[in-house]
Amino acid sequence: MDQPGTPPAAPPRTPAVTGGALAALVHGLAGDTRLVDEVVAAARTQSPEAARLHRQESRHHVAALIKAGCRAFLRTGEPGDDDFTEAARFGAEGAALGVPVAALLSGAHAGRSRILEIAIGRGRELGLADDVLLQGLLRLDRYGNALARHVLEGHRAAERQLNIDRRAARIRLLRRLLLGEENDEDPARFGLSAVAHYHCVVSDAADPARVRELEQAFTRCGGVLAPVGGRLSGVTPRIPGFGEKPGSLVVTTPPVPLEKATEAHRLAQTALDAARAHGTTGVCGVVDLAGQTALAGQPLLAGFLRDGLLTALDPADDFHQDLAGTAIAYLDHGQRLDRTAESLHLHPNTVRYRLRRLRELTGFAETGAQLTVLETMRWWWALWAWHRPPA
Missing domain, CATH: 1.10.10.2840 (PucR C-terminal helix-turn-helix domain)
Incomplete structure (x- = not known):
């Protein structure tokens, strides 16, 4: 019986109602495409280096990570390593495309903060009690910390696989040749000649094993391949032969002198995006993609x-x-x-x-x-x- 002068105790919230409302909140987050766009925008704004990754691939990763996190949240018990497969893949592909791990983690933290902000707003709209909402957010936050750890582990594992030290020099050289950046990397160190002509190459490969395979294949041909601007790019005196389609899209230009490499690289990137829109795979020349490339530019x-x-x-x-x-x-x-x-x-x-x-x-x-x-x-x-x- 309540003591005189004290307000009556609030009726206890039943677990079924609380659990149902919380589950509805999580289900809504898992299937909301606008949430994916919000998170991608927050991550790319916070981390310009992570924004070098192709937007559509970033969106794919974010959508997969949100769905995996919501599935783990709705199950009883703490998430296991299997729940973070996509996080490890995200970290590995970031390493394969030359994005520093600090940039990936910065983007991941920004995305997590945006999810928490949205979840708080929607939880209150659903009438969730503050203590229930707080418990849910703490669990989401623990998942976010574990996710960041798996992104880090995936990035480090891929770095070891890709021999990152030698690769860093290739990236600097290609950023000089293909993006016009100023640095002191000498093309001659990699066997490139100022009087020779080279094909410019761009690929949409992102899986670390595939990236490493392509880098090695072009290296054997005397070429230099590494991630530039979020795409595997490079120059090569000849195109390696592939017994079968390389499992990804590879776009090449006719041979050009190194001083024309920046323009050729820009054209190859446009052709790559146009070919991807048409579902093209394998090795393609920009001459074969001329129509699609011209139309894609308008x-x-x-x-x-x-x-x-x-x-x-x-x-x-x-x-x-x-x-x-x-x-x-x-x-x-x-x-x-x-x-x-x-x-x-x-x-x-x-x-x-x-x-x-x-x-x-x-x-x-x-x-x-x-x-x-x-x-x-x-x-x-x-x-x-x-x-x-x-x-």
């Missing part, structure tokens, strides 16, 4: 074309997606109905019907009327910008 114009020519199409309409995909295949196959139908495993009449419906909606060319090269490029570019999945 994203604003691509948006104007998409919005100007295809405004009648709804991205949420599956049939409209089929129409655009069929039209892209039609243009890719020389505006031939039979080849388009074969590539899509459709009857030619189905292809003809879809193209007719697209023409009714957008004014696309009449079936059988051959578009000129420039008209083909204009429609293909608009359709690709509309149809491709968002990054």
Whole structure:
């Protein structure tokens, strides 16, 4: 019985209600794509060196780390080493791409702080008691500390594997040749000549084992390969032969003198991003990617074309997606109905019907009327910008 003059005790919160609300909070964090963007932005702002990593790969890692952490939180007991596989991989890939471990940890701490801020706000919106919210945040914080430790361990293990001391000199040299930075690394130390011509190389490889394999392959050809600007890049007198596709994308330029390496490297990077958008893998030359590279350099114009020519199409309409995909295949196959139908495993009449419906909606060319090269490029570019999945 309450003593006179004292307020009545608050009814105890049942574990089921508390646990359900806390679980709802964690589930909401695990599936929130906006949270991923917030964390990536915080990490990249806090750590400019970590921001050298490609944004899409950083986003992939952050999403995986958040999901792994939420899964571990919802289970009973403390997380085990298996819960930190993605953290160790993140650290290893940072080392493979030349990002210092301090930069990775700085970004990780900034991301963790942002998650905690968001979790506090949402927990209060759900009506969680302060003591319950505090217990949950402390557990999330312990997970964050363990995550940072595994990032560190993954980075150190990859450094040992990659022979980081010799590699640091290669990075300095390539930053001088490809980014125009001022330093005293001598190209002759690595067998490069001022009068010779070299292919510029850029790859999207990030797995430490694959990075090491590519570095060694190009070294055997007399080349120098190392992470520059968040991408494996370099110069080489010749391209090594690969018995099979190297398991990643490798873009090369024709040979250029070293004083042209900065421009060639910039072009190779643009070509790499364009090829990735098309799902290309293996070894590709920028000459083979000329069309994709030129179009990738004008994203604003691509948006104007998409919005100007295809405004009648709804991205949420599956049939409209089929129409655009069929039209892209039609243009890719020389505006031939039979080849388009074969590539899509459709009857030619189905292809003809879809193209007719697209023409009714957008004014696309009449079936059988051959578009000129420039008209083909204009429609293909608009359709690709509309149809491709968002990054």
